[in-house]
Amino acid sequence: MATGSSDSLLDSDNESERHRKCSTCSSSCISCCRNCRGPKVYHARVVNVGRPSKTQKFPSNRINNQKYNVISFIPLVLFEQFSVFLNLVFLVIACSQFIPELGVGRLYTYWGPLGFVIAITMIREAVDDIGRWSRDRDVNMAIYGKYVRNKEVSVMSSDIKVGDLIRLEKNQRVPADMILIWTSDRNGSCFIRTDQLDGETDWKLRYAIPTTHAFVSRTGHPSSLWDMEAQVYAEAPRQSIHSFEGTFVRTDVNPTSPTDSEASEVSLNIDHTLWSNTVLATGSAIGLVIYTGSETRAVMNSSRVRTKRGKIDQEINNITKLLFCILVLLALIMVALKGFSGSWYKYWWRFVVLFSYIIPLALRVNMDLAKIVYSFMIMRDKSLPNCLVRNTNIPEELGRICYLMSDKTGTLTQNEMVFKKLHLGSVAFASDSMEEVVQGLRNHFTAGSTIGNLSDQLTRQIRRTTNERMADAVLALAICHNVTPMTETYSNPGSIDVPGGESKEAMAMVSNVRLNRIQNPSSPDEVALVSWTATVGVTLVFRDLHRMRLRLPNDSFVEYEILNLFPFSSESKRMGIIVRDYSSKRIIFYVKGADTVMSSLVSYVDWLEDEAGNLAREGLRTLVVASRTLTEEQYSDFAQRYHSAKMSLTDRVEKMQSVVATLETNLEVLCLTGVEDKLQDGVRPALEALRNAGIRVWMLTGDKLETAACIAKSSRLVSRDTPMYIFKSVSGRMEAHLELNAFRKRCDHALLITGTSMEVSKFTCLRFYEHEFVELARQSPAVVVCRCSPTQKTQIVTLLRYHTKARVAAIGDGGNDVRPALEALRNAGIRVWMLTGDKLETAACIAKSSRLVSRDTPMYIFKSVSGRMEAHLELNAFRKRCDHALLITGTSMETCLRFYEHEFVELARQSPAVVVCRCSPTQKTQIVTLLRYHTKARVAAIGDGGNDVGMIQASDLGLGLLGKEGRQASLASDFSLAQFKHVTQLLLVHGRNCYKNTAALALFVIHRGSIITVMQAIFSAVFYFVAIPLFPSFLYVGYATVFTMFPVFSLVLDKDVPDRIALTYPELYKTLQKGRELTFKTYFIWQLISVYQG
Known part of the structure; x- marks a missing residue:
């Protein structure tokens, strides 16, 4: 099968190479030719392990980011300069002075100023291009180890080819896209840093192919890989850095071999990859090069973003x-x-x-x-520590912002998760009653209950004691996660007491941290849950690819074999794990996820929805944890079907998800958890200042409606005297029409809406009533969008810029002192919109607590709508309360924008604050686009994570915060800030x-x-x-x-x-928003x- 595929790939790649050779003159000519012949078509490939193909041609691995070369520098610079009309006019005037009849004065009178301007431009371009050349040279000349038959040789990064076996050492940059073949860790794992690729600061765990790792470990030398007859099937190059589909095929072993280390076929995914520009964080490794040069993920994702120009x-x-x-x-x-x-x-x-x-x-x-001086002054301002100006073209836009789209998590809150509540249905434990949990677990395990008996109890249909249900829940939280404990390599290994005699090398996976155990922070929520289980006595002490070990309150240890792990994704909104208890041989499937998703997977319980809403109203992030016990026959059948899906070469992800879905039925609810994301200290005054400055703030969050409402109130996004209009859930045109009419009567309310109700692409407000919705939202004093995806954040900023023609800023994630910043922005007349993925209740709570909604501003909770009629009725209801802050779900907003786009925007514009909850990234982008389109005002967006990048790039002014989720938002922004409170200094002082x-x-x-x-x-x-x-x-x-x-x-x-x-006096800012200067x-x-x- 692999050979046949290889022949077809050879033909296709030869054809591709003939196209690639059509032009080699200059970068501009190449670009022109590519545009003429259309986009490049990529093909899948078969790579022989350690044997670069002599017939297949792939791009060179040489990096070249230079804009010019020695020959093209002067012509291209002059062409760019004289493509500007006024410069061309001056050139014609200067050239005319060579004609005696047209000459006026001396030649230097006109050539002097023109030459001065051109000289400054050429010097600037030359300095920038020399810097790019120097950086490219450092990368291209980096030396790596390359394995050939029976030896290791040195090779420069620019000479690496597809099929090479490259050795990587700790803290060394990965030069090309690779498949991980071997690591120095005995388990075949390593950590990589991806901050230069995706902006995320947490380390990623990667695994070597079990077959090759075992082969090298057994032979003792990596060059022995040349004795292995093996191939890797790799998918066609594409942009996605979070997914990969491939297959490892070994042809020199028995295909029926039962062991993983000698398997003839192994399915490859993202966990086996090392993308270019990542850095190996631990140990050493060997990788097989599969993509080079322009076909690497890093280069394919380096496309130019929209060039922003100031008004x-x-x-x-x-x-x-x-x-x-x-x-x-x-x-x-x-x-x-x-x-x-x-x-x-x-x-x-x-x-x-x-x-x-x-x-x-x-x-x-x-x-x-002047812009260079402005940027220098901003970065030197001691009131703005760690501030970076990434776009020097638009500093004056800071003084003309009318709308500010804000993320919630990490922007208005600290993104430091603290476990607050454990709900078991009939009983709940808050932070002040955790001693009861500790004592209950100690009594349960000390009484002699074994894990095997506990697993039996999970399947019984009888009423269990509180201690038993508590133990079930805490064990599930300690098992169902993707957290890996790590410790430092110690100079005296004999002094380290590893439970159960575990290998010191396995425990000491990272050498640049302290000796005490930390977690690989796959997400703040998971770290908070695992840290909490440790405080109550159930501690994760060891974990690798195949097993994990827990310490129980009675100081005994229990081990589980990890059979399958299903990581969390933004699409599924849940994660799962299948483990086998070594002592009882029981197989348990644990799942945890958002209540909106889990409610359809678990057996019916009457308390789940109500208690999830109660926790959300307290501003807590909720997770539902459930489980199911599997028999050996059930798991064997699942494993066989899942392996077949993993080996599929087409639609692999969809097939794997469909197989997992067969297990996600009739799950038993174990507990409901509540995790608090603390509000930053300075949020309230900051939002007050923004409101007084005439800047309208919209909060876009993915949280529940209740959570969004709670945050909007507590942060003072919605002031105390501002009522809040909760936009009802709409799903059709009529519903959207009615709800918009209702909102029209309350345009003084702060608006709270879900991303679904506002969504553009479906039957919702933005699709049918885009203009109306934007006009209404503009009038609202505050806007909170909950359940808001990153794309929706971007769309919101884009739409706001389009409709209002005002300047829109965007900001995400930050540190402390947000309330003063929001107070200042409000006083300056800047309207702040919060776009969040949280629940409605959480979004409302944050909006109030941060003073995004001021104390005296009522909040209008936009009802959930799914159709045109519902949207129509709800908009009519909101129209009567435009003085209310608007709280709306993303679903309802989506419906309104589909049927009544203009009406919704007009109503939202009148609202003093808008909160959009359950807002997806797509909806955030749609909101920004909507406001820009309808209001023609300047729209800013602020965010901290990767889900805010689209919103930030779609806005007139993107503000990124250095958050705990990584640097994606900061790298994509125009201005990078350390904390949200610095927004007031940036806009009200420097912007003005x-x-x-x-x-x-x-x-x-x-x-x-x-x-x-x-x-x-x-x-x-x-x-x-x-x-x-x-x-x-x-x-x-x-x-x-x-x-x-x-x-x-x-x-x-x-x-x-x-x-x-x-x-x-932030009111001074209001005079600038009309652009009368x-x-x-x-x-x-x-x-x-x-x-x-x-």
Whole structure:
């Protein structure tokens, strides 16, 4: 099978190579040719272990990020510069001076300023490209070990080919995409750091192919892999860094071998991969190269994002176009007054040359230098520690934000999970009663109950004691997770007491941490749960790929064999694990996940939904834990079907999920947990300031409706005196219509809505009533979107920018002091929207506690809607309460936007705050897009995790926080902050100064050129419209550079009010949101001043 596939792949890759050779001239020509022949088609491949193919051709592994080369540098830079219309005009004017009949003054009068601008640009481009060349050289010349027959040789990164066996040492960068063949750990595992690939700071666990790892361990030398006849089938190169499908095939062993170490076929997935640009964190490893160069995941995900340009740039472009028209018209008037006789067109052109200083050639250079200064001042501000400016093109946009889309988890909260409640149905244990849990577990296990008996009890249909049910729940929490304990390698291994005589090497997997045991933080929730089980006496002491060990309260140990692990995914919203108890041989399937998903998988219990809602109203994140005991026959049947699905070459993931779904039926509920994500200390004052500044804040979260409402109130996103309108769940057009009408009457309410109700792509508010929804949401004082996905966050920002034409900022994840920041933003008139994936109750709680919804603002809970009629009725209800803060689920918002997009936006705009709960990443993106489209206002988005990247990139201004989930949001943002409280300093102080000073700088530069143009016009008119210069040539050059540049440029350092006053009175920010600092009106006023002074 593999050979046949290899032949077909050879043909396809040869064909692909013929296409790749069509052009090798320059990067611009290559890009043009690729555009002409369409997107490149990738094919799957078969890679022989250790034997690079001599017939198949793959991309070189040389990295080349240079924009230019020695030959193309000058032509490409000049082409880019003169593709700008005004620069081209100046070039034509300067070239015309070589013609004697058109010459006015000396050549350096016009070539001097033009050359000055071009020289600065060329120096900047050269410095940037030299930096890129230097970084590429360091990467390409990195030395790695390569295994060939019977020896190891050195090879540069740029010379690595598909099929090579590469050795990696600790802290070494992975040079190409690889399959893990062997590790120095006896279990065949290692950890990698992926922060340079996906921005996540937690370490990822990877596993070597069992067959190859056992083979190398047995032979004792990696070069023995050449004696193995094996191939790896790898899928076609694609962008996804979180998935992989492949198969390892060994042809020199018995296919019926029962052991894993000698299996003839092994299914490969993401756990067996080492992507390029990741770093090996532990031990040493050997990898088989499967993708190189442009086909690696890192390169395929390095596509350019949308280039953001400030609105002030567009306004200046419009003014300069007007100036060009004035130039042409003024020259024509001078010729007309002189008389159209003889070669009048020569005189007309000479007047164009004389008056050309009215066009601010140096304005672009001044503005670019000003933006660099602004960025430097922001990063040097001691009030903004660790602040990074990643986009120097738009610092003045900080002063024109009207809407702020905010994530909840890690942005308004600390993203530090603390276990708070354990609910068993008939009894619940809070943080103040954990001693009862400790004592109950101690009594249960000390009484002689074994794990085998406990497993029997899990299947009995009789009433159990509280201690027994408590033990079941705590054991499930200690087993069902993806946490790995790690310790440091110690200088005296004999002094380390490892329970059960476990290998010191197995326990000491990481050498750069302290001796005390920590967890591999797969997620803050799981670490919180495992840490809590340790505090009550059930401790995870060891875990590897195949087994785990727990210490019980009676100091005994119990071991489980890990049969299967089903990791958590955002699509399934749950994770599962199948384990076998070594003592009783019982097989147990544990599952934990969101209550919305688990409710359909478990046997009916009457308390689950109510108690989940109660926990959410307290602002807690909820998880349902369930289990099912399997017989040997049931598991054997499942294992066979699951293995067949894993070996499938097509639709592997879907087939595996369908097999697992057969086990997820009639699960027994063990417990309901509540984990608290503490609100940051400064959230409330910060949201108050934003509200007073006229910035409307929308909270977009994936939490439940109740949780979103709780957070909105507690954070003061919704003020105390602002009522909250909870948007009902809608699923159709009529429902959306009615709910929008209801909301229209309450536009003063803060809006709370779920991502589903707002979703664009389905039968919901954004699809049918997009404009209406945005208009309503704009009026709301606060908006909270719960159950909001990362894509939805991005869409919300995009839509808000589109509809309002206002500037929109986005921010996610942060540290402390958020309340003062939100207070300041509100006082400045900036409306903050919170987009979160939490429940409705949690979102409402956070919105209130953070003062996103002020104390005096009521909150409108948007009902869940699923159809057009429901959306219609609910919007009508909200229309009557537009003064309420709006709380809506993502599902209901989706319905409303499908049928009544415009109506919903208009209502939401009027709301003082909007909270969208159950909001998916897609819905976050849709909300941003919606607001930008309908309001034409500037929309900002703030977030901390990978689910906020789409929202941040879709906004006018993206703010990323360095969160515990990683650096994805920070890397994708325009401005990176350490804490949410810094938003007020960034927007109300630096944003205000940047915008006012940039507008003043632009007007002064235009004013400078207009004055000398007026003087020249008067001079020519007095002397019978003669076309000769007023001043000597060197004075013209000096006037535009030395004499006036530094005094005018000093405007960038100007401050009309001290920083303390700008923060104390955030209302000063409101005057900037309408963009009146630089308009045609202000331009004409300055022109009148120029005429007077000239």
